Amino acid sequence: MMKSFLLSALFAGMALTVPAAAQERVAIIGGRVVTNAGAPVDSAIVLMKNGEVERLLPPSSAVPAGYRQVDARNKWVTPGIVAGLSQIGIGEVAGEDNANDTRAGSSPASAALSVEVALNPADTAVAVSRVDGVTSAIVGAMSSRTVYNGQGSIISLADGVHTPIRGRAFQYVVYGEDGATRAGGSRSAAWIELTNGLEEARRLQAGHGGATRDQSRDLRLTREDAEALTLVLRSVQPLLVRVDRASDIRQVLKLKSMYPGLRLVLVSANEGWLVADEIAGAAVPVITLGMDNLPGRFEMLGATLSNVGRMVAAGVTVALGTPDLDGSFQPRLLPQYAGNMVAQARLPGAVGLSWDQAFAAISKVPADIFGLSDMGRLTPGARGDVVIWSGDPLELSSKAEQVFIGGVQQPMDSRQMKLARRYRPGVTGELPPGYRR
Amino acid sequence: MRRMVKPTLLLAAGLLAGCATTSTPVAVAPVAPLSSEVSPETVFGSTYKPLPGVATVIRNVTIFDGKGGRVDNGAVRFEGGKVAAIGAGVSEAGATVIDGGGRFVTPGIIDIHSHLGNYPTPSVRAHQDGNEVTGPVRPEVWAVHAVWPQDPGFTRALAGGTTVLHVLPGSANLFGGRGVTLKNVWGRTAQDMVMPGAPWSLKMACGENPKRVYGSRNQMPGSRMGNVAVMRQTWANAQAYKAGMGKPGNKRDLAMETLVGVLDGRILVQNHCYRADEMVNIVAMSKEFGYKVTAFHHAVEAYKIADFLAKEGICAAMWADWWGFKMESYDGIQENLPYFHAAGGCAITHSDDAHGIQRLNQETAKALANGRRMGVAIRDEEAWTWVGINPAKALGIADKVGSLEPGKQADVVLWNGNPLSVYSRPEKVWIDGALVYDTADPARRPVSDFELGQPGEGDRK
Numbered sequence: 067m068m069k070s071f072l073l074s075a076l077f078a079g080m081a082l083t084v085p086a087a088a089q090e091r092v093a094i095i096g097g098r099v100v101t102n103a104g105a106p107v108d109s110a111i112v113l114m115k116n117g118e119v120e121r122l123l124p125p126s127s128a129v130p131a132g133y134r135q136v137d138a139r140n141k142w143v144t145p146g147i148v149a150g151l152s153q154i155g156i157g158e159v160a161g162e163d164n165a166n167d168t169r170a171g172s173s174p175a176s177a178a179l180s181v182e183v184a185l186n187p188a189d190t191a192v193a194v195s196r197v198d199g200v201t202s203a204i205v206g207a208m209s210s211r212t213v214y215n216g217q218g219s220i221i222s223l224a225d226g227v228h229t230p231i232r233g234r235a236f237q238y239v240v241y242g243e244d245g246a247t248r249a250g251g252s253r254s255a256a257w258i259e260l261t262n263g264l265e266e267a268r269r270l271q272a273g274h275g276g277a278t279r280d281q282s283r284d285l286r287l288t289r290e291d292a293e294a295l296t297l298v299l300r301s302v303q304p305l306l307v308r309v310d311r312a313s314d315i316r317q318v319l320k321l322k323s324m325y326p327g328l329r330l331v332l333v334s335a336n337e338g339w340l341v342a343d344e345i346a347g348a349a350v351p352v353i354t355l356g357m358d359n360l361p362g363r364f365e366m367l368g369a370t371l372s373n374v375g376r377m378v379a380a381g382v383t384v385a386l387g388t389p390d391l392d393g394s395f396q397p398r399l400l401p402q403y404a405g406n407m408v409a410q411a412r413l414p415g416a417v418g419l420s421w422d423q424a425f426a427a428i429s430k431v432p433a434d435i436f437g438l439s440d441m442g443r444l445t446p447g448a449r450g451d452v453v454i455w456s457g458d459p460l461e462l463s464s465k466a467e468q469v470f471i472g473g474v475q476q477p478m479d480s481r482q483m484k485l486a487r488r489y490r491p492g493v494t495g496e497l498p499p500g501y502r503r
Numbered sequence: 504m505r506r507m508v509k510p511t512l513l514l515a516a517g518l519l520a521g522c523a524t525t526s527t528p529v530a531v532a533p534v535a536p537l538s539s540e541v542s543p544e545t546v547f548g549s550t551y552k553p554l555p556g557v558a559t560v561i562r563n564v565t566i567f568d569g570k571g572g573r574v575d576n577g578a579v580r581f582e583g584g585k586v587a588a589i590g591a592g593v594s595e596a597g598a599t600v601i602d603g604g605g606r607f608v609t610p611g612i613i614d615i616h617s618h619l620g621n622y623p624t625p626s627v628r629a630h631q632d633g634n635e636v637t638g639p640v641r642p643e644v645w646a647v648h649a650v651w652p653q654d655p656g657f658t659r660a661l662a663g664g665t666t667v668l669h670v671l672p673g674s675a676n677l678f679g680g681r682g683v684t685l686k687n688v689w690g691r692t693a694q695d696m697v698m699p700g701a702p703w704s705l706k707m708a709c710g711e712n713p714k715r716v717y718g719s720r721n722q723m724p725g726s727r728m729g730n731v732a733v734m735r736q737t738w739a740n741a742q743a744y745k746a747g748m749g750k751p752g753n754k755r756d757l758a759m760e761t762l763v764g765v766l767d768g769r770i771l772v773q774n775h776c777y778r779a780d781e782m783v784n785i786v787a788m789s790k791e792f793g794y795k796v797t798a799f800h801h802a803v804e805a806y807k808i809a810d811f812l813a814k815e816g817i818c819a820a821m822w823a824d825w826w827g828f829k830m831e832s833y834d835g836i837q838e839n840l841p842y843f844h845a846a847g848g849c850a851i852t853h854s855d856d857a858h859g860i861q862r863l864n865q866e867t868a869k870a871l872a873n874g875r876r877m878g879v880a881i882r883d884e885e886a887w888t889w890v891g892i893n894p895a896k897a898l899g900i901a902d903k904v905g906s907l908e909p910g911k912q913a914d915v916v917l918w919n920g921n922p923l924s925v926y927s928r929p930e931k932v933w934i935d936g937a938l939v940y941d942t943a944d945p946a947r948r949p950v951s952d953f954e955l956g957q958p959g960e961g962d963r964k
Contacts, residue, residue: 161711161829190827312958340958360624360857361655361954367625368958393828394856402865405925412919413928414942462868462925465876482826486836489806490877491845499807 087474091115093129097138102430102443114450117473121446138454145442146201146451149397150353150387150432154203155185160391168208178290179216182233193480196223198398199466201451206238213245213259224471237298241309242365267295304329311365312340319348336366339373342380351383351435371410375417385432400428405460549697556936558582560595564603569610569891569906573884581913584936610907611666611914613894614860615820616853620650634673643757644680646670650693653951656857663861664929666914671706674775675716679706689949702899708775738792771797777831779804798897803835809846818849818897823866841874852889863890868923
């Protein structure tokens with residue numbers, strides 16, 4: 067069986083890395099199709115082959131032979147949700163230190179840390195997020211000894227996929243109150259720790275040794291940290307900086323002129339609307355929850371649900387994400403948060419997003435921020451990450467019904483779904499629930 | 504709960520989960536002084552005075568009445584702070600008439616589990632007033648003594664349609680202290696917000712939090728065994744105290760006064776508890792000592808014992824989908840609310856969160872959709888009982904609020920669309936018949952003292 071698969075794959079000239087199921091040709095027929103490249107198309111046909119979106123056919127076209135037909139009439143068909151920043155795959159139970167890899171405060175390493183080595187495709191959150199339409203995720207750790215959280219990954223949530231889309235995809239820094247606390251107590255300490263890391267990397271890159279020059283022991287990075295940061299200076303990795311206060315955002319934007327070529331991305335930016343023109347002028351994108359409208363810290367007194375809308379109106383590229391591993395804000399709920407951005411636009415005096423903008427903020431925009439031009443859209447050649455929804459995907463009454471990742475239809479099952487079935491009202495049996503699987 | 508992720512707030516945030524209520528309205532006995540001449544419940548009672556309102560009719564609306572009913576193309580009239588009429592053919596005589604244009608009206612949302620005021624924003628150290636973490640048995644403390652009325656969170660909750668909220672102590676302690684029911688109005692003091700006639704509650708907690716907090720100090724309780732042992736001993740002490748009350752030489756004990764209030768049925772037990780097995784243990788203990796658990800809060804595994812809790816007449820206050828943030832939430836499912844409802848239980852959507860309290864309509868809608876996916880048929884208006892009459896029952900205020908019925912307090916929300924849609928928000932909110940929030944009028948939106956002069960002051964947040 068396996069031999070014949072290999073042979074046929076070879077004869078077909080296919081890369082062996084494409085799983086067998088991805089070779090299936092699928093036609094999703096009759097749904098309202100959101101492409102993220104133009105307005106939604108009603109009753110269109112989405113063709114997938116080789117794990118990719120092949121093309122869209124106009125309504126009532128004939129479906130070519132050899133495609134499995136999937137009926138999506140009265141449904142919505144969209145690119146899968148891309149979690150803009152999350153801890154999927156590294157955070158089984160937030161409250162149990164042994165059961166998550168989001169924090170490494172006792173390690174001497176910081177920027178060199180990489181979630182890639184910790185990723186667990188069997189993390190319950192992978193399937194739990196997938197059945198609700200999340201098909202890929204940006205994954206970042208949450209803390210370390212320094213302002214540098216380390217390197218994050220971009221993962222597919224496909225069942226049975228064990229390698230990330232990008233293992234060492236970005237570097238993640240925390241500035242503001244939290245960064246200050248880690249660096250010694252003040253923002254000026256955090257700024258020195260942040261820039262010292264980049265300076266050490268620059269010296270290392272220039273052949274000056276880096277990390278070994280004469281300086282205070284406490285400021286010295288490990289050689290591994292400095293090496294990791296050269297990836298940022300060489301524009302291989304974007305530098306994500308978590309920052310909220312308007313004045314802190316202005317300070318962080320200075321990094322762009324200090325380090326030419328730096329691919330700066332702001333995270334959270336809860337007061338971004340106060341400096342939206344400057345963020346837009348620096349062409350720096352933002353990843354934020356979008357839902358924080360309370361002055362939870364003094365660095366976010368200006369937090370408002372209009373933040374995202376105002377930044378986008380000023381020309382800032384904004385994706386939604388869930389930067390904290392958290393019971394209340396979860397990646398699978400990103401469509402709800404996007405829906406709230408639409409709701410905000412409908413209130414007098416408030417600013418939100420159009421539906422198209424809001425959906426893009428949880429699919430195409432996060433992909434764009436990381437240069438993944440084949441993710442978050444249904445255009446020829448894009449990854450076959452497609453979700454069929456019972457209705458408007460941003461609406462609370464809608465559920466994901468079928469999920470394809472890389473062209474492969476995914477199991478609509480998770481540990482939580484199994485619990486829900488075990489205890490479904492009216493289900494009884496001779497034996498107690500422990501025997502129901 | 505979410506602040507578990509922030510080390511400086513671990514204590515505060517990791518401990519926020521609380522619980523407890525009753526499924527039937529509780530007749531509140533007249534407050535009698537215990538052993539002092541002046542009742543503390545009077546001294547620290549309500550100074551709330553409703554704002555002035557006018558006779559108002561909202562017509563041409565769909566109404567979810569809060570007790571499971573629905574009126575299409577109907578109207579509601581309120582005057583003198585009370586609901587006067589609901590349905591078709593409501594008199595408009597002498598009233599300000601608002602044409603709802605096919606939009607929706609509901610009673611104001613009731614959140615049975617909040618820490619607004621005692622864990623206010625900003626979440627600085629000085630504001631951590633929700634847990635008296637100096638001992639696992641602290642029934643003598645009262646949440647009302649720590650509620651900061653300038654918490655900006657009250658205004659956000661109002662913009663989300665929440666008109667009544669129950670503020671509880673946290674869950675660090677087995678006996679956390681007394682909770683208080685507030686009207687969500689701007690007040691100079693917490694007492695200006697206290698809902699007149701609402702019973703006090705006792706916050707209790709089982710599970711991970713108490714044993715972690717005290718076990719890590721090498722104190723009892725350090726295990727779930729210790730949790731139950733300390734609780735049982737405390738109830739035994741309360742019974743003995745009650746038997747000795749009024750006898751010469753017995754000093755007042757403020758902790759015991761709260762517990763006697765529970766044994767007498769005047770104070771309602773709101774019990775934080777996640778796991779099914781632990782909830783059943785708590786019920787057993789309540790039978791041993793002769794008191795009633797009114798509601799379990801969080802109740803992440805209520806779905807596993809829905810039949811048991813329904814039979815016991817104990818409500819369950821739940822999140823729509825919080826899950827996995829700690830071990831005792833690992834079995835959280837998105838169908839908890841609808842399953843509990845389907846079993847005949849008194850299901851309540853609660854927040855325990857300054858963000859969640861702004862969107863309890865959305866949390867209800869999500870749970871409803873997840874239930875329907877699993878084949879549980881519940882009507883929209885039926886689901887509104889989870890933020891309507893059910894939390895009112897569990898707070899002992901179902902005779903006053905929780906549904907739109909003639910004679911009840913006119914806590915009313917006009918929504919700009921179906922409140923179970925993600926795209927809808929409150930357009931106008933009335934409390935006791937007074938217009939206290941209006942999207943169309945910035946002068947009808949409160950701004951806390953704290954936010955005055957800060958960035959975004961008066962912004963539509």
